[in-house]
Amino acid sequence: MLELIEQKILTLPQAQARIAEWRSEGKRVVWTNGVFDLLHPGHIRYLCAARKLGDLLIVGINSDASVKRLKGEGRPINPEGNRLLQVAAMQMVDLVMLFDEDTPLKSIVALKPDIITKGGDYLASQVVGGEEARVWGGRVKILPFENGYSSSGIIEKIKGTGDDH
Numbered sequence: 001m002l003e004l005i006e007q008k009i010l011t012l013p014q015a016q017a018r019i020a021e022w023r024s025e026g027k028r029v030v031w032t033n034g035v036f037d038l039l040h041p042g043h044i045r046y047l048c049a050a051r052k053l054g055d056l057l058i059v060g061i062n063s064d065a066s067v068k069r070l071k072g073e074g075r076p077i078n079p080e081g082n083r084l085l086q087v088a089a090m091q092m093v094d095l096v097m098l099f100d101e102d103t104p105l106k107s108i109v110a111l112k113p114d115i116i117t118k119g120g121d122y123l124a125s126q127v128v129g130g131e132e133a134r135v136w137g138g139r140v141k142i143l144p145f146e147n148g149y150s151s152s153g154i155i156e157k158i159k160g161t162g163d164d165h
Helices: 002-006 012-024 041-051 064-071 080-088 105-111 130-135 151-159
Strands: 029-034 056-062 095-099 115-119 139-143
Touching (some): 012 029, 029 105, 056 080, 056 105, 080 095, 095 105, 115 130, 130 139
16 A cells, blocks of 8 residues: 555656656646645645646645745654655545755646646735746636645644634
């Protein structure tokens, strides 16, 4: 079982080859990305909604170095290997890959997904890769934001500095 999960974790060149196979079968590819530091119900609902938009869901995950640059020294809580494995274990996810840059633009341009998704806390104009996707016929889809769920909020609550609601 673990081998099946680990087979979903690919490098960028491996992901390009896998997507080429899927495209030859006429499959529609959806991309999303994030830190996925502490998985919560908001992540699960979001990934299920993203997967419904196409035939296959690719999830780009920020590397530890990328997270540290974006969120500060105390992050991530879970190292990249754990985050990759946890997301890969999710039934709605077909492929997981790591990216080291602050944004996934390089990966998005290399993979050319049909749809790029982000949560409702983004505007379509803010989504990295959105302009590029329109060039190859792709599109951006903003999915509803799940209020009350936040990895940062959970971390603050554990520390005793967050809101109890």
